[in-house]
Structure formats: C-alpha cells, structure tokens
Amino acid sequence: MLRFLTRRGLGAAFILLIVAAVTFFLFFAVPGDPARLACGKVCPPETLVQARHNLGLDQPIFVQFVEWVSGIFVGRDYEELGHCPAPCLGYSFVNREPVFGTIVDRLPVTLSLTVGAAIIFLLFGVGTGIIAALNQGKALDKVASVSSLIGASVQIYFVGTLAMYFLVFQWQIIERPRYVPITEDPIGWAYGLLLPWIVLAIIFTANYTRMTRSTMVEQLSEDYVRTARAKGMSARTVVLRFALRGTLTPIATIFGIDLATLIGGAIITETTFSLQGIGRLSIQSVNNDDLPMLMATVLLAAAAIVVFNVIVDALYAVIDPRVRLS
C-alpha cells in the first residue's frame, strides 16, 4: 500500500508539473497582453513598462515559470505586495488579491455543488440501473433506457435554462439558486443548491443507469450468482450482495472521473445558475488574461483528476480482493 501510494504520488506530481508547464507556455503563445489590460485604457508607454515589471512579465518565460513553481513550495517575495507565504500561487493580475485565498473562497461552492449532485446521480443512476437489469426487456427496462438516452442527449445549458425559466421565473416554485455556507445554514444550503443538483443529476444519471444495467445483466448470468441462488440466498441478497458487488468496479471508475471533473469546475452549471465557484473563476481568468488565477484553476482541475484516479485505483482493491496494488 505504501509503495503504491509513493509510486502513484510521484507519478501524480510529474503529471501536474507537465500540465502546469504546458498551460504556462501556452498562455504566452496565444495573443494578448495582461500588462496592457492592467495598465488601463489610456496607457502611456512608461506605465506599461512599469505594469509589465510589476506583474513580473519582463522576465524570461522560463524564469517566470520556475518562480511560479518554487512559489508553491517556498513562497515568493513581491516588490510592491511583499511576501506571499507558501503555498503561493501568486497574486491575481486583475485585482491583486492572493490567488490562493480566492481559490479557498470559491472551492466550497463547487464542492457543495459536486457532492450534492453526486449523491443524487450515484444513488438514482445505480438504482434505476439495477431495476432495469432485473426487469430486462420489460416495460420498466424500456422506460429506464429511453429516459437515460434522453438524459444523456440533453445539455446542461438547455435543461438548466429551461428549469430556471419555468421553475424559478415562470411558476416560482423554487427560489433562484444561491450559495449559503453549510456551516451557517444547512437547510438553506441544500435548498439554495437543490435546482442545480437536480439539473446536474439529470445529465449524469444516464451514464450510471446504462453502465449499471449492462454490467448487472452480465453479473446476473455469472456462475457465482447462480451458486448464491443455489444455496438459498434470497433474491435481494443475491442482487445486492453478489451481483452488485461485481458491478461496482466500472461504476467506481466513472464516478471518480465525474467527481474530479466537477470539482475542477462545473463551468456551464455554475454559469447557468450564477454560482461563484471554481468553474466561473476559471472562465473569468481566461477572459481577463489573469495568468496566476488561470494557472491555479488548471492546477486544481488536474490535481482533482490525478487524485481521484489514485483513489479509484485503491478502491478497486477494496471492491475486488483479486486486485493487487503495486
């Protein structure tokens, strides 16, 4: 286990470094000048030079990158803004706030959105998948397949916008989604995020239904499931303790990817429902040529993917004792 974690941890660090480097150099490869944006509409040449110097953009790109990386581990000193302790992700080009603080502010919104929706789509998707598998070829199965096909085909900006228009504005069934910290008001937290959760769940459930159904159908014809029935286990035990166990591996795989993707920023969802999470932050930072902010959001998204990959691999070993971590 320790060897597994060490090996995967080193691999993860390497991948993150590559991702960071590629993003960093790409940023400078595309047209756009953050210094000019910082300098303002009327920008005399000497102010532009000063702005460029303040942002550290007058250094060679490679030096900038090394400084950015070392800042994460040992902190950085800025001429005008002073010391930025590790882990220092720099200051935003736009509002000169520390990037790390902004990320920490925004992350709970995205996490709340992700966790709530994930619970709904996992339970609902796996549940309908099981029901569909047990009623193979019957009406219930067809209802499940058709609705999951619809769910898989629609897009969040379509369902989300419709839901906002009808449920919030037209019929006023639910209030406009907003984020309230769970520590302040747990009920308000859940209520404020209910609509985005449901909309996200509609999109994601379909995948789980289909995956659960097909794997479950396979598992139900496995010899060991027949053995379980042959030894007198009840239908419920056979399905939940035996067949479902074999279905968990592929579900864990897609669940890990989905969670990681959402934590990296549910860009469209957050935009549709005006939630100030990581996703919106990343879009804003792209629009503003805000390199430090952009780097932080990309790094977070990549880290989420890498970390969840390791978690999923470790989960395989928990689900299936034949899997060995090495």
Add this chain to the structure above:
Amino acid sequence: MTAVTITETGRGRRSDSFLSVQDLHVSFQTEDGVVKAVDGLSFEVEKGTTLGIVGESGSGKSVTNLTILGLHSSEQAEIRGEIWFEDQELVGASRGALERLRGNRIAMIFQDPLTALSPFHTVGRQIGEVYRKHKGASRREARDRAVEMLERVGIPNAKVRVDDYPHHFSGGMRQRVMIAMALVCDPALVIADEPTTALDVTVQAQILDLLKDLQDQMGTSIILITHDLGVVAQTAHNVLVMYAGRAAERGTVREVLGAPRHPYTWGLLSSAPRLGSSVDVPLKPVRGTPPSLLNPPSGCRFHPRCDYRNQVGPDLCSTELPELSPERGHGDACYLTLTQKQEIFTQLMEGR
C-alpha cells in the same frame, strides 16, 4: 443396492422413493424457436445412493438438475411434470419454499469452482452464510461451522484459510471449499454437476473419494452428473444415460456398464479408452453429431446416428418414440430385441 425405478408418467406420488422425477419437460423459448432441453424424463433416486447421469453435452443433464432446484426462471423456461422430493412437489413450489430447500436439504456442487465461488467474499463467509440463512446461526457460530466444514473436507490449516478468498486456493482445494459449502447444512441430496471436470486426475480421485466418504458418514444421496464413464463406474450405484433430453438407458452400474443394451450406451463405451485394450485399436466415436433440440429427429431421437436401426424393421425407429422398458430394473429405450442387443454387444466387445 436398489435399482433406479421408473414410474409410469404422471401417476402422482410414489411413497417409497426419496427423489422422484416424473415425466419432466423443460423447454426454453429462444429467438430461433422452442428448445426442448428435457423431453419426458422420469427417474428416481433412493436414499443414500448415488445416481450417475451420463450423456454428451446438451443432453439435458444439467437442465434437469437446475430444474430440481427451481433455478430456471419461469419467464424463460416452460416446465411440466412433477418432481417429488421427500414429501414436497417442487415444480409448483413457491419461491420461498424453494429458497428454504436450496443449500439446506438439496445442495449443488458446480463444475468450475473458480467461477462458481464468489471472488468478492472469503470462503468462510460464503460457507457460513448458508448456515446462517438456514439454521439461524450467529456470525460466530457460522464461522466456527465453516472452519469445521473446511477441516472435514480436508483443507489444512482451516482456522487460517477460512479468511482467504477463493483465488488463494488451488483448483482441487477450491472444489473442496465448494463441497464444504454444499454440505454445511447436512443436505439430504447433493447434486454434483461435473464436479471433477475442471480438475486433474489425481485431484479428481481425491474429490470423488471425499464425496463417497461423506456419503457413507451422512447417508446423503448424490446425483452425479458427468460425461466420464470412469467416474460413474467408480462412484455411482445406479446410472441414467441421457440422450437429447430423454432417458436412453437406466440400471445399476453393473447392468449398464457391464451389459449395456442401448446403441448409444455402446457408442459411449466404445469411444472411451480402456487401460487393458491394445493401443492399436482406434477409439470409435459415436458417428454423426448431437441432435438439434430445436428440431429433434422424429421417432427415436438417436436413430439418425444408429447403426442398428435396419435390424428393427421398416421405419419403426424413425416414426415411433421408444419408452424405457421394462418399467423397473435395467431398462432401455430401444426397439431391438433383448437377444439382438446381447449378440451385438458381445460382438462389439470381441472387436476390441
């Protein structure tokens, strides 16, 4: 040694037998049509004896035995006939009644213990849960029982191995685990579906000895499904030869293997190698291919592959479906006369 007896079809319960299958029909609806997997099969098993069921793949051996346990879903399979076990009729039994029977009074040992055991649970848990379900035992008692069973089937260091998973065991040991699981509730009937096919010969002998010992100790009845005549000769008291979902021949081991009367049984015997026979004499397979169960041959199911149908007289074999006769004792489903059968078999044996 009691002979397997066959009752006339559909006459209700015979009280003297322990398991009695009467005029069983099992058919499956498939895209290509109706597959008649079992087509009018009757047989009985006496208490404490072993019945060997032999026949080639697709002859309906496994389907019959899965039907006894009620493991075919009623949506896929159409089942007619009666199965009497102790005092219960099983074809029409409720799901709950069957669940209480399975693993408890009737247990099954499957062919390939690697796929038949759950890869996700320890062997102790898999054995113990049967005991918990049927005997209402606690977790602790079930675990102790699992250790006891593992010891009984000869797994060394059972106290430790009880927490291992099936993939930690060798093939033979896994089959022992399977047997321990089947026997944990002291069932009255054990159905072993090719229990040794996946194992090498030495392990095979150990497993068969084990089953025999357990039968001697517990008085369990065993149905042994196999296509290995050697296994039957070694372990079974009675034999049922199946062909295309029907009984071809039935009798004691001595009768069926020593003086077989059905051309299909002759075919099986001459296709099996013998230690004593010359290596120069080639093995003779049964010619032709197994019949399609979608569209079985008319008359005797075996007649397209039979070398002796001309000796019976015009068209009888291809038009009339033979029943087992005589009704009790050594019976076979063939229109040749007894004298013809004896002559042909003697000739066959001289040729080897």
